[in-house]
Amino acid sequence: MDAFFQLAQGFADAVTPINLLFALIGTLLGTAVGVLPGIGPAMTVALLLPITYVLEPTGAFIMFAGIYYGGMYGGSTTSILLNTPGESSSIMTALEGNLMAKAGRGAAALGTAAIGSFVAGTIGTLLLALVAPAVVTLAVAIGPADYFALALLAFVAVSTVLGASPLRGLASLCIGLFLGLVGTDLLTGQQRFTFRIPQLADGIDVVVVAVALFAVGEALHVASRLRHGPVEVMSSSGSFMTREDFRRSWKPWLRGTAFGFPFGALPAGGAEIPTFLSYATERRLSKHDEFGRGAIEGVAGPEAANNAAAAGVLVPLLTLGLPTSATAAILLAAFQGYGIQPGPTLLTTESSLVWTLIASLFIGNTMLLVLNLPLVGVWVKLLKIPRPYLYAGILMFASLGSYAVNADPLDLVLLLVIGLLGFAMRRFGWPVAPAVIGLILGPVAETNLRRALAISDGDVSVLVSSPFSIVVLVVAVLAVVGPPLLRRFRRREAVPA
Amino acid sequence: MSTGEPAPAAPRTRTPEPWEVEEAGVPRRPRNWGELALSTLLLLLGVYLVIGAGGIAIPGSSNTVGPRFFPYLVGAATIVVGGVLALRVLRGDQGPEEAGEDVDPDAKTSWRAVGIIALAFLAHALLINVIGWPLSVTLMFGVVAWALGSRGIIRPLLTGGIVSVVVWLVFVKALGVLLPGGILLELATGWL
Numbered sequence: 001m002d003a004f005f006q007l008a009q010g011f012a013d014a015v016t017p018i019n020l021l022f023a024l025i026g027t028l029l030g031t032a033v034g035v036l037p038g039i040g041p042a043m044t045v046a047l048l049l050p051i052t053y054v055l056e057p058t059g060a061f062i063m064f065a066g067i068y069y070g071g072m073y074g075g076s077t078t079s080i081l082l083n084t085p086g087e088s089s090s091i092m093t094a095l096e097g098n099l100m101a102k103a104g105r106g107a108a109a110l111g112t113a114a115i116g117s118f119v120a121g122t123i124g125t126l127l128l129a130l131v132a133p134a135v136v137t138l139a140v141a142i143g144p145a146d147y148f149a150l151a152l153l154a155f156v157a158v159s160t161v162l163g164a165s166p167l168r169g170l171a172s173l174c175i176g177l178f179l180g181l182v183g184t185d186l187l188t189g190q191q192r193f194t195f196r197i198p199q200l201a202d203g204i205d206v207v208v209v210a211v212a213l214f215a216v217g218e219a220l221h222v223a224s225r226l227r228h229g230p231v232e233v234m235s236s237s238g239s240f241m242t243r244e245d246f247r248r249s250w251k252p253w254l255r256g257t258a259f260g261f262p263f264g265a266l267p268a269g270g271a272e273i274p275t276f277l278s279y280a281t282e283r284r285l286s287k288h289d290e291f292g293r294g295a296i297e298g299v300a301g302p303e304a305a306n307n308a309a310a311a312g313v314l315v316p317l318l319t320l321g322l323p324t325s326a327t328a329a330i331l332l333a334a335f336q337g338y339g340i341q342p343g344p345t346l347l348t349t350e351s352s353l354v355w356t357l358i359a360s361l362f363i364g365n366t367m368l369l370v371l372n373l374p375l376v377g378v379w380v381k382l383l384k385i386p387r388p389y390l391y392a393g394i395l396m397f398a399s400l401g402s403y404a405v406n407a408d409p410l411d412l413v414l415l416l417v418i419g420l421l422g423f424a425m426r427r428f429g430w431p432v433a434p435a436v437i438g439l440i441l442g443p444v445a446e447t448n449l450r451r452a453l454a455i456s457d458g459d460v461s462v463l464v465s466s467p468f469s470i471v472v473l474v475v476a477v478l479a480v481v482g483p484p485l486l487r488r489f490r491r492r493e494a495v496p497a
Numbered sequence: 498m499s500t501g502e503p504a505p506a507a508p509r510t511r512t513p514e515p516w517e518v519e520e521a522g523v524p525r526r527p528r529n530w531g532e533l534a535l536s537t538l539l540l541l542l543g544v545y546l547v548i549g550a551g552g553i554a555i556p557g558s559s560n561t562v563g564p565r566f567f568p569y570l571v572g573a574a575t576i577v578v579g580g581v582l583a584l585r586v587l588r589g590d591q592g593p594e595e596a597g598e599d600v601d602p603d604a605k606t607s608w609r610a611v612g613i614i615a616l617a618f619l620a621h622a623l624l625i626n627v628i629g630w631p632l633s634v635t636l637m638f639g640v641v642a643w644a645l646g647s648r649g650i651i652r653p654l655l656t657g658g659i660v661s662v663v664v665w666l667v668f669v670k671a672l673g674v675l676l677p678g679g680i681l682l683e684l685a686t687g688w689l
Contacts, residue, residue, distance in 0.1 A: 037598035054673055082598050165592045167582050171539055174575040178542060181571060185564040188556050192564060193549055216618070218597070223610040223645055227601035387599055388645035389656060392638040395618060396661060399634055400668065400676070403625065407675045412622035416615060423611070428532040429592020446567040453562045 003133045010355030014062060014363055022059045023360050026066020027367045033067075034074020035379045037082070038218050038394055041071025042326040042436070046210035047401035049334055057338045061357045064331060066364040069121055071327070072310050073368050076113045076303050077379050081106065081234050090306065092279040096291065096298030101234040103294045107376075111241040112249045112296050113303040114372055119250075120257040120304035121365040124311025127261055128318075129358050132347060135319040139344040144451035145462050147320075147343070149469040151445035153267050153476040154322050159434040160480055168430040175421070176438025179204050186447055199410050206333040208402045209439050212415045213432045214326075215398040217422020219391045224423070226387060233383045236376050249300040252282050256304030263305075264312020267324050267475075271309040278305040311361070318346060318354055321444070326433040329440045336440075533586045540579030546572030613644040629679020631661040 013019070033044045044067050052060050079090040080097035093113065100109035142150075159169030182193045183203025194200040241249070259274040259281070278301035283291045291298055316322040321342030323329035335342050340350055347354055372379075402415045425432055449463075456462035464470050550568035594602065621637035638657025643650050662682065668674040670686065678686065 050674060051672065078598060167578065167585065168592050170574075170578045171536065171582055174539060174543070174571065174578050177571045178546060178575065181546075181568055185553075188564045190554050190556065190564045192553050192568060193546075219641075220611050220614060221595065222597060222599045223614050224606045224608070225600050225602065225604040226607070226610070226645060227599050227604070228646065386647060388642040388647035388653070391599075391645055392641040392653065392657065393660065395614070395641055396634050396638055396657070396664070399618075399621065399625075399637070400630075400664065400674075403630065404668070404674045404676060407677075409622050409625050412625065413619065416618050416622065419618075420615065424531070424535050426595040428529065428535060429594055430535075442571075449567065450562045453566075458562065 003129060006351060006355045007129050007359060009352065010357075010359035011362075013058065013352060013356040014359040019059065019062050019356075019360070020363070022062040023066045023363050024367060026063035027070040027364045027371065028066075029063075030067035030070020031074040031077075031368065031372060031375075031379070032070075032382060034071040035077050035382050036074075036385070036390065037078060037383075038222060038391060039215060040075070040327075041067055042330055042433075043211060043214035043218075044071065045327060045330045045334065046207055046214065047397055049207045049330070049337060050401060050404040052334055052337045057340070057353055058356055060334065060338075061353065062360040064334065065357055065360040066367070068310065068327060068331075069117075069307070069361065069364050069368060072121075072307050073114070073117050073372060074379070076117065076306070077110060077372075077376070078383065080109050080113060080299070081236060081380065081383060082231075090275075090302075092275040092302035093299055093306065095279065096295050098234070099292070099294030100296065100299065101236070101294075104235065104238045105294060105296075106234055106236040107238040108241045108245050108296060109294075109299050110236055110376060111373065112245060112300045114369060115241075116249065116253045116256065116300045116304040117307045118365055118369040119253045120260060120307040121311060121368075122362065123254075123257050124261050124264075124308040125358060125361045125365065127265075128311050128314050128361075131265065131315055132319050132354075132358075135315060136344050136347045139320055142344060142468055143466070144448040144455070145464075146466055146469045146472070148445055148448040148452055148463065149472040149476070150267070150320055150322055151441050151448065153472050153479065154316075154324055154437060154441060155434070155445075156476050157267050157479045158324060158437045159431075165429060166480070168428070169434050172425060172430045172432065173434040173438045175425075176209075176435035176440075177442040179209055179418075179435070180439045180442030186443060187450060197410075199406070199408060204414065204439075205402075205405050205411065206330070206440060207405050208411050208415050209418055210326075210330055210333075210436055211398045211401050212418035213422040213425075213435060215394050216415055216419025217426055217432065219394050219398075220419060220423035221426040222387075222391055224427070231384055231387070233380055236380055245296050248288075248296050252278070252297045252301035253304045255281060256301040256306075257308040259301075260305035260308030260310075261312040264309035264324075265315040266312075267316050267322060271306045274305040274309050275302040278302045314361075317342060318357075320344065321346065323437060323441060326436045329433075329437045333440050529586055529591055532592070533583060536579050536583040536586055538579075540576055540583060543572050543575030543577075543579055546575060610644045614641050617641055617644070626677060629682060630676045631658070631665045631682055632679050634661045 014023070030041060030044065033039045034041065045064055048063070075090045076093050079094035080101055097109045097113065100106065155173055159173045160166035182200055184191055184201050191201055256278040259278045260271065263274040264271065279298055282297040282301040286295060286297055288295060313325050313328050316324055317328045317331060321332065323332045332342055340346070398415065399412060402411050405411060422432060452462050464473065546568050550565045550572060553565050553568065555563040555565065596602065617637045617640035621633040624633040635654060635657040638661065639650055639654035642653035647653050665676060665678055665682065666686070669676050669678065
């Protein structure tokens with residue numbers, strides 16, 4: 001009951017005119033960058049981090065909430081209307097969505113994606129509001145050793161569970177951990193790996209690394225293999241969802257939500273596995289034999305799963321301070337920018353901020369539903385921006401965001417160097433997200449590890465002294481060992497299907 | 498670097514089945530020297546971390562675990578991961594190149610575009626404090642758009658110029674972000 005009271009208070013804080021304006025800007029901005037190929041929510045939030053120096057936290061997080069959900073929504077529009085493969089979590093939506101658009105049912109595909117996103121987002125956010133206080137009561141007693149175990153779990157989960165090659169995920173994580181080490185040691189004030197460059201004493205800024213890996217790396221990667229010729233955007237016309245479409249969509253929406261939320265909420269977060277599971281389930285359950293020719297269930301399910309997972313990811317972030325996706329990691333950096341350390345105490349110390357954030361997720365989600373379908377024409381125009389201009393513009397904003405942090409050209413040189421690294425990583429299939437997580441969570445993990453060992457006088461057994469840390473570490477080991485086994489198993493299963 | 502040979506002419510079905518997406522059957526290409534170099538660099542980074550960690554000053558006050566401990570840990574992990582990955586790549590293992598809406602997996606790598614863009618970005622970084630952000634970023638915008646195949650140079654420069662000045666006005670005059678405008682623009686907008 002307490003949670004509901006606080007949520008109501010959050011709504012009261014969120015519906016002031018200025019905060020509604022922030023939510024509106026956030027959702028529009030988020031959808032726009034979600035629609036544009038080449039940039040996603042992680043990079044948008046990273047680019048906007050400098051405004052946290054000017055804005056008060058509530059306004060900033062309301063905007064980030066809008067960007068977060070808007071980015072998801074925009075991604076689905078792109079995957080339905082562009083006939084080319086996009087980011088991995090929307091591949092499943094694209095499969096049937098493309099075919100529907102091709103068959104002149106683009107409007108229905110966009111409709112079921114939008115309403116499905118809304119349904120999943122609302123249920124997911126509601127679950128977040130219900131689950132978060134419960135997780136906090138469980139987690140409030142955790143000590144440094146437990147927190148180190150959690151960070152370790154997030155590291156291995158993000159590196160090995162997501163992406164095709166666990167080893168390459170770990171390689172990316174190592175890069176991130178190294179970048180996180182550069183600078184002054186938090187506990188003793190010693191400089192580490194600064195190459196005697198004075199600017200590096202403060203560490204490499206998260207904005208610079210994130211923008212470099214996401215924006216500059218992506219721009220260079222696209223430049224290396226640019227798809228030439230005019231951009232083919234499929235028609236978004238056709239009749240909107242019919243009664244029959246609704247009848248066929250509502251169950252996949254709910255099933256997709258059921259797949260998505262738990263996968264997002266577990267520290268092994270990510271939207272790829274639940275969207276895949278949702279697609280496979282709908283395909284199996286379908287009575288229409290329409291799969292492969294544009295079945296609406298194949299859009300409704302994965303899209304709902306995608307959004308529910310996005311809501312789920314916020315559970316470990318807000319209750320444990322544990323980011324399990326790149327966007328969540330950058331949100332964590334935003335909290336840190338305000339001197340707020342997310343963790344079990346966040347919900348008590350920053351109660352009103354967190355509940356306002358959750359309330360804004362509801363508001364942003366509703367705004368998306370109301371705004372996006374009428375605005376489809378605008379999004380289609382965005383999709384048609386000539387690619388040379390699009391990527392030149394992305395680099396322009398990358399420069400803006402990174403220079404604004406310290407007003408130092410050296411940051412721009414770093415941006416280019418790390419951007420080239422990001423390009424190489426994309427080229428060789430090293431996922432980028434683990435590097436961002438390593439950069440942001442690495443210092444937190446180190447601090448907790450050293451605190452734990454200082455308390456125990458250097459006795460390493462402190463790391464496995466509580467049931468909580470043992471369980472978490474066991475799960476972490478499973479996360480490393482499990483996927484290869486699972487993959488082998490699935491390969492054997494999948495062939496005859 | 499990987500040879501960007503065009504894929505066999507066999508018509509590719511446009512919608513891959515889900516299990517194909519999952520398994521992303523990577524065609525066997527010749528050993529990937531580029532990735533071998535990157536993993537070797539990672540291995541060397543690990544060695545550097547371990548050696549460099551030994552050089553970090555430890556203040557007398559720190560008792561059990563000082564500032565060297567975590568770098569040693571990360572360094573050791575980096576050596577292992579870099580080494581194993583280098584071996585795997587040497588034996589022909591290959592990761593799936595990241596897909597994207599605008600990435601044509603069959604296109605030949607355009608090192609020219611990558612090089613020009615990198616140089617243009619570097620030049621703009623060095624020029625920013627001399628001629629201001631709007632002008633330097635406009636030049637970069639123009640060169641990047643040209644390198645990516647937009648026709649002519651006038652239109653990209655014009656577009657870049659307009660966008661950068663508008664962005665500068667919004668971020669500097671309305672939001673108070675620090676960004677050098679260059680002499681002309683600073684003078685022209687001094688009254689704002």
